[in-house]
């Protein structure tokens with residue numbers, strides 16, 4: 098494995114290896130594995146947890162990590178994406194961690210650099226390390242890596258979410274049954290190939306699931322006309338206290354962050370032990386260590 102661009106490029110065995118390797122990093126100990134290697138975080142879009150998570154993961158592996166952000170860069174002086182990437186690449190980084198608002202940018206970059214590329218979000222397309230850390234969180238919660246028979250409901254803005262596209266791929270690979278719940282305007286037009294079921298009413302499915310994963314309305318990519326009114330959205334798609342009370346006690350809540358409290362779920366649900374959001378963040382560091390180690394570590 099030289100690059101990580103899409104969940105769809107991974108085999109089940111590669112995913113299982115990454116899950117096992119991430120487990121070894123959960124204690125958060127610093128190791129020498131990537132001493133002498135350098136990583137650049139190339140973020141053309143806002144981020145809190147993904148950028149910090151990759152920075153910490155790289156540092157815990159003893160790599161040198163540099164953060165680039167588009168604001169304050171020569172892009173503001175008219176430099177092209179290609180020239181920016183070639184400039185960064187000429188500095189000799191071993192890995193480039195990239196987030197960009199346009200789908201496909203990480204693939205374009207393959208032509209401009211020899212470094213390993215890790216896609217951490219290209220528009221609404223893919224965010225593979227989020228899929229991997231979500232799989233790590235679910236498999237640890239359930240105590241098994243085979244998700245056959247596990248029913249995962251993903252609710253919210255499916256159309257504009259790269260998290261959904263990565264999660265559906267990896268949940269399928271591990272054998273889970275995935276149901277998407279969204280207003281028709283927030284479902285992508287092209288899901289005939291996806292191995293999922295669709296429901297339009299959250300109340301129909303919450304009593305028959307093991308995990309509910311909520312996706313915030315991705316306002317930065319959304320045409321407001323597609324959104325129902327917020328009151329209607331909350332009434333139909335939010336994990337309210339009332340819905341939470343109807344869930345079986347084993348059902349976990351997940352969310353990639355940033356969380357929109359009161360819209361995706363109530364404050365009480367957000368603060369409950371069954372909301373795995375902070376576990377996801379913790380697991381993210383370990384999973385990114387596993388990915389970096391697999392891509393640019395000496396022993397592959």
Ligand code: NCD
Nearest residue numbers: 146147218224313353354355
């Ligand atoms: C996600 C993203 O950027 O796609 N956030 C993240 O990486 N944790 C999800 C989101 O923005 O809703």
